[in-house]
Amino acid sequence: MDKEFKQKLAEIVKDNAWYMGLGDVSRATGISQTKLRYWERKGYIKSKQGKNQNRKFSYSMLIKAYQIKLFLDQGYTLAVAAEKAENKNNTLKLVRRVIFDRFEDVATYDNHPAINLGYFDEDKDKLLYAVIYDDGTQFKLVPAGTEKID
8 A cells, every 4th residue: 555645544544534514513412402411511532613603522422422322221320331332442542553554465375365465574574464264363474475365
């Protein structure tokens, strides 16, 4: 993958540069606008808004709000649900970082889609691939310089 493109894409995803209005978040999650405003006042979710502008929620906040709703549906209190959702969001941020730090390219391995995760070792002798099968993902080490892994 082109290094400049990879860096820009990582920036966009890192900053969650996709925003939607309160009504959009409400429709997507099934959470009333009143509840979303309340959760925001309590500090459980956040929006960006300038003077005389509508609330704009990041995609990350949409996911967090939906996670809060799911935890509430499981019987947790709002405070605990928000804490659990925050913990899940932090985990997702770490996963996203690993993926963007390591993603190099898409290939095929044994007729299955594979993600090139870059060099496995400091000597740059082997590449690590995540191969996606119907029943799950497996990791494969491939000698560096192998033109075709299929």
